[in-house]
Amino acid sequence: MEVTINNKKIEVPEDITISELLKYLNLRKKSAVWINEKQLLLKEYDTYKLSENENVKILNIIGGG
Amino acid sequence: MLGYQNKMLRIDLSNKTYSTEPLNMDWAEKYIGGKGLAIKYLYEELKPGTDPFSEHNKLLLMTGPFTGTPVPCSGKLAIASKSPATGTILDCSIGGHSALKIKYAGYDAVMFEGKLDKPGYILIEDDKIEFKEASDLWGKGSHETETILSAEYGKEASILSIGPAGENLVTMSCINSDYYRQAGRGGIGAVMGSKNVKAIVIIGTGGVKVNDIENTTKRLSEILRExxxxxxxxxxxxxxxxxxxxxxxxxxxxxxxxxxxxxxxxxxxxxxxxxxxxxxxxxxxxxxxxxxxxxxxxxxxxxxxxxxxxxxxxxxxxxxxxxxxxxxxxxxxxxxxxxxxxxxxxxxxxxxxxxxxxxxxxxxxxxxxxxxxxxxxxxxxxxxxxxxxxxxxxxxxxxxxxxxxxxxxxxxxxxxxxxxxxxxxxxxxxxxxxxxxxxxxxxxxxxxxxxxxxxxxxxxxxxxxxxxxxxxxxxxxxxxxxxxxxxxxxxxxxxxxxxxxxxxxxxxxxxxxxxxxxxxxxxxxxxxxxxxxxxxxxxxxxxxxxxxxxxxxxxxxxxxxxxxxxxxxxxxxxxxxxxxxxxxx
Missing domain, CATH: 1.10.569.10 (Aldehyde Ferredoxin Oxidoreductase Protein, subunit A, domain 2)
Structure with missing residues (x-):
């Protein structure tokens, strides 16, 4: 299925969880994640399953600004 | 250790003299560079109770072993002193290109001591150090200062400068570089102003030696990508x-x-x-x-x-x-x-x-x-x-x-x-x-x-x-x-x-x-x-x-x-x- 990740359309497996997505994309498992502009808590990463066309934002803000 | 130039430049502003000395490599092993090594030097060299605006305070520019190499995101410079805002240790980091120029000029660090008798700027061009008059720059903003000095020394020169806030010893003044990069906090610009230093112009034309350049470069490319x-x-x-x-x-x-x-x-x-x-x-x-x-x-x-x-x-x-x-x-x-x-x-x-x-x-x-x-x-x-x-x-x-x-x-x-x-x-x-x-x-x-x-x-x-x-x-x-x-x-x-x-x-x-x-x-x-x-x-x-x-x-x-x-x-x-x-x- 197709989802948008950081403004790019990407094909990912059906029913993929956020934890699996981060692994699939080879990203850090503790990255901050927003789904459809709503922030997801780390404890939800194993259970939240992505749906077709969802908008995902993945950031790794560790300081500065 | 490779990556270092093994050299510190020490500039005596009061007497308009300078000298070089080996970087203390025992300390470099224990504190690396940047923040850590800068604080170690100031801990050893500043007497307790030093007035941050006195000629006894010091202003230290410190690079690190990665500065000037292709290590990603390694272009920052630490600038340290005793803070006039807080009375604590103060280390800031500034982006831009000044850190690379210091390293290419042959130094890991530059220590400013004393105070100029009137406003000036310092030119560091590899091993040539000059004390320049800056009465025409004093009072100007950082942007105009940088434009004037860039016109004089060319685009290869990197410039650290202060604005009127630093000159007037405002304890929240910063040091600027590349127009919009700052060592921002704790009044580091006021320390530079207290020394009557309007700007530091750095031109470096050398390089940095790293270990096993072929494999290091290959591995750094992988790290950058991945x-x-x-x-x-x-x-x-x-x-x-x-x-x-x-x-x-x-x-x-x-x-x-x-x-x-x-x-x-x-x-x-x-x-x-x-x-x-x-x-x-x-x-x-x-x-x-x-x-x-x-x-x-x-x-x-x-x-x-x-x-x-x-x-x-x-x-x-x-x-x-x-x-x-x-x-x-x-x-x-x-x-x-x-x-x-x-x-x-x-x-x-x-x-x-x-x-x-x-x-x-x-x-x-x-x-x-x-x-x-x-x-x-x-x-x-x-x-x-x-x-x-x-x-x-x-x-x-x-x-x-x-x-x-x-x-x-x-x-x-x-x-x-x-x-x-x-x-x-x-x-x-x-x-x-x-x-x-x-x-x-x-x-x-x-x-x-x-x-x-x-x-x-x-x-x-x-x-x-x-x-x-x-x-x-x-x-x-x-x-x-x-x-x-x-x-x-x-x-x-x-x-x-x-x-x-x-x-x-x-x-x-x-x-x-x-x-x-x-x-x-x-x-x-x-x-x-x-x-x-x-x-x-x-x-x-x-x-x-x-x-x-x-x-x-x-x-x-x-x-x-x-x-x-x-x-x-x-x-x-x-x-x-x-x-x-x-x-x-």
Whole structure:
């Protein structure tokens, strides 16, 4: 299925969880994640399953600004 | 060790002489460079009680072993001194290209001592050092100064300069480079001004030797591709730190109206989506892999940025929603040489004082024209600016409003509201240079990735130590904070560049030395637990809006965090570093 990740359309497996997505994309498992502009808590990463066309934002803000 | 030039340049401003000496490589092994090695040198060379504005204070430019190499994000320079704002140790990091030029000129570090008898600038051109007259530059903004000196010395010259704020010894003045990069906090620009140094021009034409260049270059390319420019880091290229606005607003830690509340319902008027419509160009520092800089131009307002801190303080925290005014405030602060955070905090404190009728500073929330005008007055110490230049701590002692005076040790608060991220109140309190978000950064753990509950004291002492350990190493390697590389990677890079084996444990040991010696410096100046404080507002007033509504930080919770933090570091309950640690530094 197709989802948008950081403004790019990407094909990912059906029913993929956020934890699996981060692994699939080879990203850090503790990255901050927003789904459809709503922030997801780390404890939800194993259970939240992505749906077709969802908008995902993945950031790794560790300081500065 | 390779990666170093093994040389320090020492410049005696009083006698207009200079000398070179070997870098102390025993210290370099223990403190690496950047923050750590700079603090070690100043700890050894500055007498306790030194007046920050006296000729006995020193100004130290410190690179690191990666500076001038292809290690990603290694273009920053540490600038250190004793702070005139706080009386603590002060180390800042500045982007741009000056660090590379110092290294290419053949030096790991440049130590400025004494004071010029009249305004001047220093030319460092490889092994040629010249003391130049600067009476025609004195009084000019940093931007014009840099333009004049660039025209004279060419684009290969890198320039560090101060604006009128530094000349006038405003204790929130910064050092500028590449027009829009700053060593911003703690009045480092005023130290340079107190030495009558308007600018430092650096031209370096040499190189840096690294270990096994063929394999090192190959491995660095892999690291750049796989770890630096990976998907979750590229927001910093695409959006810069404007991306932090959404994260902070969503998380309830974007402050508004002098930290009286959080979460601005009108944030979409000045957010990244709005600002980036006006982007005219991109830029990164030397050896950068991420390129965070965005040139924004709205009408007659232009700057590189504004970054998160500058947007938050001149935006919601000042009750201003006009993106052009936010950019203009950033542009003016950079030019006159003021730290956008501290100068902004002073103005928003003055706004609240006026609105509450405690003292009329003639400015209220939302008054964008006066915000910009007051920055200029502060830099010149003219009119109301002479008072405002005192900073929030001294102003509140003089006029009141101590309940909402947002500072620690005299350094004004950064723009992450601790009632939505309790660990941040501890991080600000124990930071070695007063309230600083760059020593331990709690919002990621507590709010963004949200792996640790934000509204509790439990576990926060250990969390803040862990975060401080990470940053102590990163800023001693003098890497950019936007690359979230692991400690194992930092050890790998040290091994790659220097040719000497470094492990993660070695890096952790470096971090502990750096944290201890910074505290030891401050301890020698009389700082103890009594100075590790949080503003009364955080204890007495609950937030009203956003995800953290209802939150305030009980004093006993704060004290528990302090107890835990000291205990993890092996300090006593008064925050004192014991003798057995001091003798090992």
């Amino acid at each position: 770890d630096t420019t990976s998907e979750e880091n590229m927001f910093i290229y695409e959006d810069g730190t404007t991306a932090f606005l959404e994260a902070c607003n969503d998380g309830g830690i974007l402050p508004k109206r002098n930290f009286s509340d959080t979460t601005d319902e009108n944030w979409t008027k000045y957010n990244g989506e709005v600002l980036l419509q006006y982007r005219k160009g991109k830029r990164g520092c030397g050896s950068c892999g991420l390129g965070c800089g965005n040139f924004i131009k709205i009408g007659d307002a232009v700057c590189e940025g504004p970054e998160y801190e500058s947007i938050a303080v001149a935006g919601p925290n000042a009750g201003i929603e006009d993106p052009q005014a936010i950019v203009k405030a950033n542009q003016v602060a950079d030019d006159v040489g003021l730290d956008t955070i501290s100068a902004g905090d002073v103005i928003i404190y003055a706004m609240e004082m006026t609105e509450k009728g405690i003292y009329d500073f003639g400015i209220r929330f939302g008054d964008k024209e006066k915000y910009i005008e007051y920055l200029k007055l502060m830099a010149k110490k003219e009119g109301i600016g002479a008072d405002l230049a005192l900073g929030v701590k001294k102003l509140s002692e003089k006029y009141g409003g101590e309940d909402f005076a947002m500072h620690v040790k005299g350094l004004e608060y950064p723009q992450y509201e601790p009632r939505g991220s309790w660990g941040m109140s501890l991080a600000y309190a124990v930071s070695d240079r007063g309230a600083c978000h760059m020593r331990a950064y709690a919002p990621n753990d507590e709010v963004f990735e949200a792996s640790i509950p934000p509204y509790t004291a439990e576990g926060k002492g250990k969390m803040v130590v862990d975060l401080a350990v990470y940053n102590a190493v990163k800023f001693s390697l003098i890497l950019c904070d936007f690359w979230p590389l692991g400690m194992d990677r930092m050890a790998e890079l040290m091994t790659l560049i220097t040719g000497k084996e470094f492990t993660e444990d070695d890096m952790n040991e470096v971090a502990m030395r750096v944290i201890h010696i910074a505290r030891a410096f401050n301890q020698r100046e009389g700082f103890t637990r009594k100075d590790d404080t949080m503003p009364k507002r955080l204890v007495n007033e609950a937030l009203k809006s956003g995800p953290a509504a209802g939150q305030k930080i009980p004093q006993e919770a704060f004290e528990k965090m302090l107890d835990d933090y000291y205990a993890v570091l092996g300090w006593n309950n008064d925050g004192i570093v014991p003798d057995e640690i001091l003798t090992s530094l």
